Amino acid sequence: LTGPKEAQSEEGKVSAVKRQHLIEGNVTKDLVRAQAEKQAKKAKLPPKPVKKVVNFSENGEQTVTTDAPLRHPNSKVALNAKKASLQAQREALPCYEARQALVDAIMANRTTVIVGETGSGKTTQIPQFLHDAGLTKNGMIAITQPRRVAALSIAKRVAEEMGTRLGDKVGYSIRFDDTTAATTKIKYMTDGMLLRELLSDRKLSKYSVIILDEAHERTLRTDVLFGMVKGIQRERQDLKIIVMSATLNAERFSEYFDRAEILYVQGRQFPVRTFVPATQLEDYVDAALVTTFQLHQEQPKGDFLVFLTGQEEIDNLQKLMEEQARDLPPNCPKLLVCPIYAKLPTDQQTRVFEPAPPGTRKVILSTNVAETSITISGIRYVIDTGVSKVRSFNAKTGMESLTVQPISKASAQQRAGRAGREAAGFCYRLYPEPAYRSLREETEPEIMRCNLAAVVLMLKASGVEDVVGFDYMDKPARTSIVRALEQLYALGALSDDGTLSPLGQKMAELPLDPVYSKVLLQSVTYKCTKEVLTIIAMLSVDLVFYSPPDKREQAGAAKKRFMNYDGDHLTLLNVYQSYQEVAGDPAWCADNFVSARSLKQVAEIRKQLVAFTARQGIDANVSCGTDNYEAVLKCFLSGCFQNVAMRTPDGSYKTLVGNQAVYIHPSSVLFLKKPDAVVYNELMHTSKQYMRNISIIYPPWLLDVAPQYYGRAAARSTV
Ligand code: CDP
Numbered sequence: 001l002t003g004p005k006e007a008q009s010e011e012g013k014v015s016a017v018k019r020q021h022l023i024e025g026n027v028t029k030d031l032v033r034a035q036a037e038k039q040a041k042k043a044k045l046p047p048k049p050v051k052k053v054v055n056f057s058e059n060g061e062q063t064v065t066t067d068a069p070l071r072h073p074n075s076k077v078a079l080n081a082k083k084a085s086l087q088a089q090r091e092a093l094p095c096y097e098a099r100q101a102l103v104d105a106i107m108a109n110r111t112t113v114i115v116g117e118t119g120s121g122k123t124t125q126i127p128q129f130l131h132d133a134g135l136t137k138n139g140m141i142a143i144t145q146p147r148r149v150a151a152l153s154i155a156k157r158v159a160e161e162m163g164t165r166l167g168d169k170v171g172y173s174i175r176f177d178d179t180t181a182a183t184t185k186i187k188y189m190t191d192g193m194l195l196r197e198l199l200s201d202r203k204l205s206k207y208s209v210i211i212l213d214e215a216h217e218r219t220l221r222t223d224v225l226f227g228m229v230k231g232i233q234r235e236r237q238d239l240k241i242i243v244m245s246a247t248l249n250a251e252r253f254s255e256y257f258d259r260a261e262i263l264y265v266q267g268r269q270f271p272v273r274t275f276v277p278a279t280q281l282e283d284y285v286d287a288a289l290v291t292t293f294q295l296h297q298e299q300p301k302g303d304f305l306v307f308l309t310g311q312e313e314i315d316n317l318q319k320l321m322e323e324q325a326r327d328l329p330p331n332c333p334k335l336l337v338c339p340i341y342a343k344l345p346t347d348q349q350t351r352v353f354e355p356a357p358p359g360t361r362k363v364i365l366s367t368n369v370a371e372t373s374i375t376i377s378g379i380r381y382v383i384d385t386g387v388s389k390v391r392s393f394n395a396k397t398g399m400e401s402l403t404v405q406p407i408s409k410a411s412a413q414q415r416a417g418r419a420g421r422e423a424a425g426f427c428y429r430l431y432p433e434p435a436y437r438s439l440r441e442e443t444e445p446e447i448m449r450c451n452l453a454a455v456v457l458m459l460k461a462s463g464v465e466d467v468v469g470f471d472y473m474d475k476p477a478r479t480s481i482v483r484a485l486e487q488l489y490a491l492g493a494l495s496d497d498g499t500l501s502p503l504g505q506k507m508a509e510l511p512l513d514p515v516y517s518k519v520l521l522q523s524v525t526y527k528c529t530k531e532v533l534t535i536i537a538m539l540s541v542d543l544v545f546y547s548p549p550d551k552r553e554q555a556g557a558a559k560k561r562f563m564n565y566d567g568d569h570l571t572l573l574n575v576y577q578s579y580q581e582v583a584g585d586p587a588w589c590a591d592n593f594v595s596a597r598s599l600k601q602v603a604e605i606r607k608q609l610v611a612f613t614a615r616q617g618i619d620a621n622v623s624c625g626t627d628n629y630e631a632v633l634k635c636f637l638s639g640c641f642q643n644v645a646m647r648t649p650d651g652s653y654k655t656l657v658g659n660q661a662v663y664i665h666p667s668s669v670l671f672l673k674k675p676d677a678v679v680y681n682e683l684m685h686t687s688k689q690y691m692r693n694i695s696i697i698y699p700p701w702l703l704d705v706a707p708q709y710y711g712r713a714a715a716r717s718t719v
């Protein structure tokens with residue numbers, strides 16, 4: 001293999017790339033495109049295809065672990081992964097070599113910190129070693145993952161390696177889906193699920209070993225688990241804690257766990273050469289599209305891994321790539337596009353792990369999940385957009401929103417490293433060197449930047465009274481904790497003395513954000529549980545409607561048929577009801593431009609929610625009928641009363657809480673209508689703060705549904 005040819009490709013060598021803008025909620029560019037199309041129509045000319053290439057140059061950076069040999073001693077085994085038996089693949093992993101040392105150290109210590117490069121076998125192998133060493137005789141091994149896709153796909157893999165059925169000796173437990181049984185010894189689960197188990201079992205007595213994996217990610221829930229399991233271990237001498245991380249800075253974890261021993265598993269990483277553009281590229285999705293086709297036609301074989309931010313972006317790019325792949329010259333290898341993200345239905349998640357057919361190059365479009373949580377073999381080229389979607393929270397205004405933000409240097413290095421697992425690889429950053437240098441060193445722990453209401457509720461329900469004095473690894477700002485307490489109090493989850501109310505107890509038991517737990521519980525009073533269950537399930541998938549660039553008009557017309565003039569909540573309800581009438585017919589979904597994939601998942605989530613409500617003695621069939629939808633909106637408002645915005649004279653909106661400027665997202669059915677007052681489901685920050693999933697409300701309702709909040713606020717303002 002030779003390195004990439006000099007990056008500057010002559011014009012015309014690369015087939016003309018149709019310029020397509022695909023933006024996730026980026027209106028400005030939508031408008032620009034619409035205008036361009038309009039002008040082209042006026043002039044009776046087709047829009048001009050723009051020839052585009054991205055010029056990369058090598059930046060001299062090489063991602064190689066300092067102590068790693070440059071030749072993979074088992075590279076043949078790894079490259080012929082498919083042919084080699086599972087056992088041979090296991091034995092080729094760095095963790096396998098270190099097996100005895102790992103087991104000995106874990107046996108000798110109550111807490112161990114294990115550091116090893118991504119793909120070295122920490123997650124799949126170590127639980128099996130401990131099982132073989134007899135540690136499951138008196139309890140299960142729990143391995144937590146920040147992401148559901150990882151928990152599920154890794155459990156599948158380990159079941160295969162152990163020659164057992166998934167759900168027997170090895171299982172997984174994620175929200176809305178649990179495959180474990182009484183026979184389960186090794187349980188992969190999301191960090192959120194282990195927290196939930198604390199509600200009914202405060203000592204986690206089912207487990208002999210708790211492995212907190214992907215610790216370097218510092219997700220909110222893993223951070224809370226650090227404190228919880230540390231506390232439990234003081235009372236349970238027999239409990240072993242293992243913290244696993246893919247990055248080197250493990251001292252923090254060791255310090256926190258009373259100077260626990262740190263074990264380093266020596267990695268095997270091939271050199272990765274990094275290429276960067278000279279200037280900032282205008283649109284990273286467009287750049288990813290152009291770069292993929294450019295490299296595909298220039299570079300020798302090896303699969304591509306493209307890092308993106310979320311489902312909508314990935315789905316759009318997949319469609320564009322598949323479209324463009326049809327125009328590839330006949331002598332060019334085929335391109336197979338495989339998406340991977342949390343909400344992808346499970347049957348499709350396994351596709352990314354299957355090798356591409358001969359003569360085909362696989363392009364994996366992934367969220368952050370492929371950064372350190374899962375390893376996919378065959379990747380030689382990484383295309384890094386340099387961004388990811390994160391949740392951020394402003395403790396002053398009480399607003400939480402999803403934003404696409406630059407990643408950290410540590411993340412950029414991890415991403416590059418994914419190209420050098422099996423042979424020397426190449427990483428193409430879609431951002432120039434100065435942009436890289438300006439990145440922060442590490443990702444800020446999530447606990448420092450998100451709404452803590454769900455966690456505080458969980459802590460309270462697990463018996464932690466003093467949520468301010470809790471043993472956090474990094475203590476969140478006091479104002480964030482106080483905000484969370486206030487919100488829970490306003491929702492009725494806490495009593496006047498700050499202890500959990502009976503309503504709060506019930507809310508903690510539902511697998512939902514406190515706001516939606518409240519909505520669901522209130523639906524009994526408003527007699528609309530059936531409708532509310534559907535809408536909550538619909539809101540929990542990212543993308544219901546889609547609109548292919550060449551069929552925007554038809555898609556728009558189809559969406560109108562479901563439209564309810566009171567807003568998106570009831571529009572979503574209409575979609576699901578119609579979907580049920582046709583028994584989930586995929587052809588109907590295609591005709592109506594709604595995602596069959598998402599709706600199938602909605603049906604699944606709804607079923608799970610029904611099971612949860614049944615446990616609380618709630619009748620899921622109580623319905624308000626079709627002429628009393630006001631009840632549904634009031635019910636949502638009874639939980640989302642802090643998510644209200646009022647129109648200002650210039651047509652923009654101001655939030656009632658925090659008085660911030662926000663705008664209606666163009667995907668909303670209320671985009672043109674601009675009602676006086678709205679309740680919104682979430683805020684998303686792209687070029688502006690957009691409200692997504694919005695319905696009309698009448699301000700006097702606020703006093704009805706949240707007197708404890710607005711009643712007092714009103715009283716306060718009159719004083
Ligand atoms: O946890 P860590 O990143 O250290 O590695 P791992 O997730 O245990 O993965 C070890 C190996 O298992 C990798 O080389 C993966 O390619 C392989 N694996 C796989 O082939 N299919 C899966 N579904 C999961 C892992």
Ligand code: MG
Nearest residue numbers: 122123372373
């Ligand atoms: Mg892992």
